[in-house]
Amino acid sequence: MQIQKSFKQDLACLYLVATPIGNLGDMTPRCIEVLKSVDLIAAEDTRHTKKLCHVFEIETPLTSYHEHNKESKGDYIIELLSEGKNIALVSDAGLPCISDPGYEVVAAAIEAGYAVIPVPGANAALSALIASGLVPQPFLFYGFLNRVKSKKKKELEDLKYQPFTTIYYESPHRIKETLQAMLEVLGNRRLVIARELTKQYEEFVRGTIEEVLEMVDELRGEMVVIVEGSTEKKEDTLWWENLDVIEHVEHYVEEGYSTNESIKRVAKERKIPKNEVYRAYHVN
């Protein structure tokens, strides 16, 4: 067990500082004060954060902390904390750790006994949720679905019967395919797309998945997708039920199994002869 008294300890702190998701007016006075006061800012993209610092006259040195250097930079951050230096972690937008880098260094700092202090502010998921008009709690934050179609469908299958309003992040390039997969797996539920939040062209598109699919090609920019929870109870369903034989085999191939092994697994799961799967996969 560990108890952190955030403001009653002498050790160095790791601050997790929110930054705007599009509107600089969402930079809070406390966020600015903390970024000015720390010894170093670890940023997802230092060029991006440099611009933000310039606007708010923050002169603290920056270092990068991102997906590809998180191990070595995490060690470096812990070393600085051990020297009594206070560090702030920021991502490009919103809250660090929420579909953004941060979790590993947070866990390491806690493990090493330092205080990890949130400095809240803008966040796309919760901003979208509260204005969606869908039941706001209980909710499930999912973040990005897998980009690979068969894996995306499998993830949706796993979510199909959970009754909570669910929040997804999605890119405009993949939104159409994602809505099609949602329609196929979840059925025609109510859905809200919150686009360009806090920016000049902020927009909420509220409707059923089918209705939104009809105009999805017009949707650009950053978006949050909120889907109502299931009203159905889970029967004994199989995760691959909505995949055809080829997608089912592809799922295992993408997982790293050989084609033969994948075919064998699919045949076993579907209780059909191996040569039938083989033919479907190789002939088509």
Ligand code: SAM
């Ligand atoms: N850490 C961020 C947060 O707290 O919201 C999220 C970062 S994640 C890498 C980026 C995704 O968040 C985008 O692809 C989009 O789905 C969502 N997002 C970020 N800013 C947004 C905005 N202004 N409007 C709508 N969605 C946004």
